[in-house]
Amino acid sequence: MAPPCPAFFWTEQQCAGGPGSPLISGIPLEKLAELLQYLFSGLTNGAIYALIGIGFSIIFNATAIINFAQGEFVMLGALVAIALHSLGLSLPLAFGLAVSAVTLIGLVFERLAIRSAREATAISLIIITVGGGVLIKGLAMLIWGKDAYTLPPFSGQEPLVFAGATILPQSLWIMALTILLVVGLEAFLHFTILGKAMRAASFNPVAARLVGIRVSQMVQFSFALSAALGAAAGVLIAPITLGVYDMGTMLGLKGFCAAVIGGLGSIFGVVLGGLLLGVAEALASGLISSGYRDAVAFLILLLVLFFRPQGLIGRRPSRSS
């Protein structure tokens, strides 16, 4: 076990009585704490990337399009929750209302932008989502301005210490709620009629229609679900990163990377992709240079696209359209 040391310098000079001795096969203790710190940082971001990536995955499976407005749902979740909380609502209530409000926005977005152009090709629809994202971001800028806003963490500011590395309670919230949401989503898709209908509509829309599933409703539902997940990710990360109108773009791209790396077809694949991406970023900025953070994310994306285009876990897409 780690000796009780208040500071984080695990050397004799800084920590009186703390051993500088190697712990595991030549890795000094301080190096281990350092790696653990990168891991915590990576897992926190990775969980957020995973939630955003799942949003991409759900819509892709339902419609075969990539919704590039996904990042803006994250931003809306964060900013709406901040606005509601500043009006005096409690955090859980603000969380719930923000997610509901963004879900509604997701539905409206589907109705206005996607449904009215449903005859268009997938690539046109993807471009529509890019435009929709720019519009949402612009409106958010008009409403909230360019300043960033803060949201208090769900429980406490004091970091917890594990073996010389620290983690914020908010990070634990993020990881726990991500696990909960992913398990809940899987259960929903496999064990409920609605979930099964969604999966059926995504596997084979024609056959689904033949057995009486309203595919267009499933598409609408997929947008609602993605918007809700994105908004949840936004509220979760806001206490750590602040909420600002242009936070969605980069988060959306990272979520997209996570989804592609893991494989768009599999939810667990996306989670894996997200965590992998987050940890790789943290290790790269810690061990190589902080300037390479984003480069590493996109390098992994390129490598996966070159050598395993279906993603680490994903199957080759069954759709031929």
Add this chain to the structure above:
Amino acid sequence: MHLLKSPGSWSRALGWLAAVVLLTGAMLTSPAQAEDIVIGGLFSITGPQSYLGEPERNTLEMVVAEINAKGGINGKNVKAVIYDDEGDANKARLNASKLIDKDKVIAIIGPSLTPTSMAIIDITQPAKVPLISCAAGVNITSPVQERPFVFKTAQTDQMAVARIYQYLQKQKINKIAIITVSSSFGVSGKDQLIAQAPPAGLEIVAQEVFGEKDTDMTPQLTNIRTTPAQAVICWGTGPAPAIVAKNMKQLGLTIPLIQSHGAASKKFIEYAGEAAEGIILPAGKIAVYKDLPDSDPQKAVIKNYVEKYEAQFKTPVSGFGGYAYDAFNLLAQAVSKAGTDGTKIAQELQNIKNFPGVSGIFNMSPEDHNGLGPDAFVMVKIDKGEWKLVE
């Protein structure tokens, strides 16, 4: 109606209309009287940098009205023609030409930004029209030999770094870690931090960077944690430096955090929340003018400016308006001695010494057209969400 039947007569009618509108327009804008002193203002009043240009415009209008109420300069009325460049270098060039050719200004105050200032230098310099920029970039006024008509009133990074290093030397700190944003602000700050460290006897034991939109700097700070750094200097603007402060708290990194003047805004304290406590940063004296000793010659100047500005515009004052305030007052002093000839004004401007302004005490010289030193900054500490003067 028959007049308007053919497209030709249409355009002729439109042409007449335009001529009439233009003529009445020209007659309505009161032409400058021959004996007026006309000065130009060029600021980023709208657009993303309006937080700079708006207080600068307000300030210039306020001081011009004030000086006219007192009888103008040498008995002549002062008139300010102010244009908006929207932060765009092309619009800045167009408006600078307009100020010189059409409005016949004797000098220009502004622009608000370093890129827009650099863009108009090759218009104002050949025209021998003195330019007093309100932007921070060191390169605006140097090399002075090539641009004798260009001056500036804002403090530079150079001074902020020098001020921080003076403070660290007093604290007997000699090993520092720097973490800088990858924007032009951070890159220029990093260059200065590295260049000035050896002469100040400081060793930089870690250099980290972060992106303007990054949301997690714990890996960089974990790296810094493994070095013998005795203080961290962070160079950035916007929310990112606040995240650095939060992440340091999270990692339990207890060595002092020093922010740049880019964090000298109330917004920073709001973003960082509790993590802002104890942070030390260089700020213009306007941030803490009430704490200054009465012997400080700037105190009265700043107090006068802040009270008048806040009374007139009902918004909290910012340091940015102070750049325009100093620029106008320096210009007014030069014009009162030199008259309206550009070359003579520039000559007078560069001879101004011991001039207490809002941004510092100006000591111009033929080698230095900014005239400020590191003492234009004071070190402040954030204490219970307020800035407190530390020295």
